[in-house]
Amino acid sequence: MSQPQHTERLLTPGEVAALFRVDPKTVTRWASAGRIGSIRTPGGHRRFRETEVRALLASLTTPAPIDRPAERAARKTAG
Numbered sequence: 001m002s003q004p005q006h007t008e009r010l011l012t013p014g015e016v017a018a019l020f021r022v023d024p025k026t027v028t029r030w031a032s033a034g035r036i037g038s039i040r041t042p043g044g045h046r047r048f049r050e051t052e053v054r055a056l057l058a059s060l061t062t063p064a065p066i067d068r069p070a071e072r073a074a075r076k077t078a079g
Contacts, residue, residue, distance in 0.1 A: 010049060012046075019053065
């Protein structure tokens with residue numbers, strides 16, 4: 001009896017583009033330049049590992065600062 005394999009979700013260039021808010025052709029250029037890894041389907045289409053895409057996105061973005069009302073009031077009175 002074979003063990004069930006965990007298969008990672010693969011994203012299309014359009015799905016990756018939506019996450020980065022760029023054109024799908026940009027994602028294809030990134031893959032050609034080696035900035036992001038891709039695999040090819042038997043039909044020749046590119047697919048991207050979701051974990052790799054999300055890791056790249058996390059490395060390129062920073063969380064937005066939390067806007068606390070008390071800090072905002074302090075900035076108004078200090079400025």
